[in-house]
Amino acid sequence: MQIVQMKGGTTTPKALATQMGVSQATITGLVDKLVKEGMVNRAQSSMDRRQINVVLSEKGEATLDRAPDALQQRFVREFERLEDWEQAQLLSSLERVAAMLDARDIDASPVLTVGALDHDKRAN
Numbered sequence: 001m002q003i004v005q006m007k008g009g010t011t012t013p014k015a016l017a018t019q020m021g022v023s024q025a026t027i028t029g030l031v032d033k034l035v036k037e038g039m040v041n042r043a044q045s046s047m048d049r050r051q052i053n054v055v056l057s058e059k060g061e062a063t064l065d066r067a068p069d070a071l072q073q074r075f076v077r078e079f080e081r082l083e084d085w086e087q088a089q090l091l092s093s094l095e096r097v098a099a100m101l102d103a104r105d106i107d108a109s110p111v112l113t114v115g116a117l118d119h120d121k122r123a124n
Helices: 001-008 011-019 024-036 058-066 071-081 084-100
Strands: 039-045 054-058
Touching: 001 011, 001 058, 001 084, 011 024, 011 054, 011 071, 024 039, 054 058
Parallel strands: none
Antiparallel strands: 039 054
16 A cells, blocks of 8 residues: 555556566465455556556555554665665565475465554563
């Protein structure tokens, strides 16, 4: 939702997938959940009838106004500051780990859903 907001309140699923570094299938699942919650809407593009845009709703805008910066967005900003060779090295390493775990086709959307994260489980 923050990416949609940064892009003026509307963007394409492809642009979201590219910026987040996930598949379009993952974005479809996330957008489905956000539509169901009333946070975003799907709308036909005024420039290309074949294209569907993800549009931030009033409820989504209000939620973002109250929300802290998402961890993933911080990661994206810092990742984009890295040199090209550093980005390539990190991606290569992560792809290697995913291959070692046979996890290339795992859907990341459960990890990327909205909700509180319990960062310090050791405190219990």
